[in-house]
Amino acid sequence: MFSKKGSTQVRPALPDDGHLTRASFAHLDEKAILRKMDLRLIPMLALLYLLSFLDRGNIGNARIEGLVDDLGMTGPEYNWTLTIFFFSYCFFEVPSNLVLKKLRPSVWLPCIMVAWGLVMTLMGIVKNYKGLLIARFFLGVAEAGLFPGVAYYITMWYCRHEAQWRQALFFSAASVAGAFSGLLAFGIAKMDGVGGLEGWRWIFILEGLLTVVVAFAAFYFLYDFPETASFLTEEERKFVVWRLRYQGSKVETAMVEDIRSNTKNAPAVAEVEEFEWKYVLDAFSDWQIWVNIFVYWGIVCPLYGISLFLPSIIKNLGYSSSKAQLLTVPIYITASILSVITAWVSDNRGIRSPFVFGGLCLTAIGFIIAISAPPSVPGLVYAGVFIATCGIYPAFPGNITWLSNNLSGSLKRSAGMAIQIAVGNLGGAMASNFYRSNDAPRYTLGHALELGFIGAGLIAVGILFFGYKRINAKRERIGDDHGLTVQEMARLGDKSPGFRYVL
Template sequence: MASPSEVASKETEKAETESNTSRAPTSINMELERRAVRKLDFTILPVMAMFYFLSFLDRSNIGNARVAGLEKGLHLADKQYQIAVTVTYVPYIAAELPANLLLRKIGPRLLMPSLLTIWGIMVTLQGLVSSYGGLVTVRAFLGLAEGPMFPGIVLYLSGFYTRKELSIRIALFFSSASLSGAFSGLLAAAIQKMDGIGGRAGWAWIFILEGLFTILMGITGFFLVPSTPRDSKFLSAEEKDAIMARLERDRPSIQPSDEFSMKEVLRSLRSPHVVVVFVLFFMTGATLYGLALFLPSIVNQLGFSPDRTQLLSVGPFAAAFFFTLITAYWSDHFRSRGVASAFVGIIAVAGWALYLGAPNKHVAYGALYLMVPGVYAMAPVLSAWMANNSEPYYRRATSVALGFIATNSGGILSTWRFPTKEGPKFTKTTIMNLVFSCLLVVGPLGNAYYLSRKNKAKKHPGYREQMLAKYSDSKSPDGGVDAWMDLGDRHPDFVYAL
C-alpha cells in the first residue's frame, strides 16, 4: 500500500491535469511542480499534523484523566465534570473567526506556534489544579488558545495547495486526531502508573507531561512554520515560483491583493452552500466530540476495567486513522465531496444502529469500529469542501471559521449528552446521533445537487455577460483580477467543487 506522502504526490499530478480557469500557460514544468509540492508535503504537513495532534490530544485527554481518577481527586459531581468540558468550547468558538481574519496580518509563523505554546502551559496547569474552580478556569483559557488552530490550519493549507488536492492534505493532518485518540489511551495507561510520584495523582501527571511536550513543540514551531510558500526555507526560488504559478492557475484570487472587508464576511453568511455545510459541521461536531471526549467512559461503562479501558480505546481510533486517509484520497481522486461525505455517513449510521441494538458489551464495543471511523472521516472532506467553494481570501477565511464554529457548537451539545446514569447505551444520545448520521447522508447529496445546478447556470452566456459587465474595461476575457477579487466564487469561471 502506498504511503500517505506517495498518495499525496500522485494526487498532485492528477490535480494539475485540469484547471478551472482559462489562464493556464501553454507550457508547465510538471516535474518541477511535483518536486516542489513533494517538498511541501514533507516540510509543512508533518508540522501541521503535530500541531493538530497536540490540539486534539490536549483537549480530549480529560476523558482519560476522568477514568484515571480526576473526578474523585477533585471531588467532582457528574454535572461539574460536564461543565468543565463545556466551558472549553465557549472561548474556543469565540476565538475562531477573529483569529482566521487576523491570520494573514499577524502571520502563521508567529500566530500558530504562539498559540501552541500558550495552550501547552494551560494543559500543564490542569495537572496542578486542586479544585473545581481552578479546573474550569484553566479549561476556559485552554479553549481560547486552542480555538484558532483547526480553522487556521485549513485556511493556511489552502494557500499552499490547489483546491482539488486539498482533501487528502487536510486528512493527513486531521487523521492525527484519530491517532491522538489512540495514543491518548496508550499514554494514559502508562502515565497513570506514576500515581503518587511527587505527591501528584496519576491523572495529574497525564496533563503535566503532555502539556510540557506541547510547550516544547510550540517553541520549536517558530523555526518550522513559513507564513507563505515564498517564505519556505526548503524551496528553491524556482520551486517557489512554480508553486505560486500553479496556485494562481487554480484560482486567480489566491494573490493577496484584497483587503479585509465586512462585505466578504456577509457574503459568506449569505451563501447557501456555506449555510448547508455549516449545518453538516454542527452534526459532525456533536457526534465527533462526543466520541472523542467520552469514548473511554463509554468503554469503561460497558464493563471493562480502567486499565483495559485505556487500551481498548486505542482500536477504534486507529481504524479511524486509516479510514480517514482512504476516504480523503477517494474524495480527491474522483473530485467528489458530496458523495464521499454521504458514504462516510452511511458507515456512521451502521455503527450507531448496531450500538443501539447490541445484545452484549462485545457487540457494542465492536460497533465503535464503525461509529468512530464513520464520524472522523467526515471532517476532512467537509473542511476541504468549505475551503474549496469560497473565494477570495477573506470570504474563504470566514467560511472555514464558520464551519468550525458549527463543529464546536456541536461539541458543546455533546458534553451534555453522556450523563453517567444513562450509560452504557446512552439510548437518547445514540438515537440523536443516529438521526444526525442519517442527515449527514442526505445533506451532502443535496448540497452537491445545488452546486451542480450553480455550475450549469454559470455556463449560460447570459450569466457571464451579466456578471462581467462592470469589468468590460479589462483587456482580459475573464474581467481580470478585479473581477476575481470582487466576484470570488460567483465568478463565471469559478467551478464549484461537488
C-alpha cells in the first residue's frame, strides 16, 4: 500500500497496465470511487480557496470601515494597493505550477498558505500607505500558487467530462467568501477600539490567523496524487490512473472503452510525466491559450470589479457601512448556487462554450442595467450588480475547465493553465483602477469598461468555438492515427490527429 505522504517528491511510476481494459475493473463501483474522492478532496480545496479569496478581497470591506482615512490615503493610492497585488500574483503563477510538479501538493500548498496568512496578519499593523502597498505586493507573491495549482490538481484526479462540476464546487468558495467576508466584516468591525486597534485592522489580523491555522491542518488532510492516495485501495488507485490515462480513447479499442459517447473521438494519450521544456514552450506558443485569455479577461475584470468594490458601490447607494456589508451576502450566495448548477449541467452535456457565452451575456445585462439606472432608483443599480455577479461566477469555472479539457499532456496542461490564469489575472490589475472614488456613486466609467471587456470575451468565445469546430472536422476527414503509435500520439498531445477539442 502507498502512503499519503510518499517518501519521494515525484509521482511514483506504476507498472505497465497497458493490458488492462475497462472489463478488468467491471467489479468496481465507479460512482462510489468518485464520491470517495469528492469527499476527501473537494471540501479542503474549497476551504483553501475560500480563505485565499477572503484574504485578497477583504480590503474592500476594510475600506468602508475607515482604512483609507486612518492611513491618510487618497483614492488613487487605494487603487494602487489593489493593483500591485496582481503584478506579483501574475508573475509568480507559472513558476509556482512548475514547482508543484516537483513538490507534493500536500507540502507546497500549505506552505504558501502559511506565507500569505502571515502577510495578512501583519497587514493589520501597517502604519501608512507604503506599508500597505508592500504588504499587498507580498500577499500576491504568496497567493500566486493556489488557484492555478488547484485548478491543475483537479485535472490529475478527474476526467474531462467530470472536471467542471468539481472546479465549480472549488470555485464557488470564492462566492461564499464574498458572502462570508461581508458577515465577518460586519461582526469584526464591532471590535473597533479593542487593544487600541481600529476595527478594520482586526479584519486583517483575525482572518490572517485563521488562514495560518487552516494551513497547518491542510498538511495532514491534503492528498497528493491518485497513485499515493491512502483512502483508495491499490486496485482503485490503478483504476483511477487508468481512466485518466485512456479517457475517451478510440485507439486500441480492445484495450479501452469510451467513457462518454460525446468524447469518443477524444485523445488516446497517456500522460507524459517526465519534465521536458518542450511541453512548456508548446504551451506558450499555443493559439488557443492566448485567445482564451480574452475570454478570461471578459470574466475576471467584472469578477474583481465586483469583489473589490461591491461594498463601496452598495454603500454609495445611500446605505450604512453595516448594511452595505450585509447586502453583499445574498448576491454571493445566489451566484454560488448558480455556479454549481451550471457546472453540473455542463458536465452532463459534455459542452462548455454555451455556458461560458451565456454567463458573459448575463453579466453584460447586469452592467447595462447598472449603468443606465437613474440616480433616483438605487435599487436598480443593486439589481444590476446582482445579475452581473450571477453571470460571472458560473462562467469562470466553465472557462477554466474548457481550456484544461483542450490541453493534452500533464506538463503542457500545467504550464498552459498557469499562463491562462497568470496573464488573465492582469485583468484584476486593470479592474482595480476602473472604479475611482471621484466617480461615485454612479461609477459610469467603471461599468462601461467592464462592458468593453465582456464584449471582447464574447468575441473570443466565438473564435475558439469555430476554430475548434474547424479543426475537429478536418481531423475527422483525415482519420485518427496516421499509423502513429500510442507513444507518438502521446508526445503530440492535443496536436495529435486523434485528439478532438471539447466545444
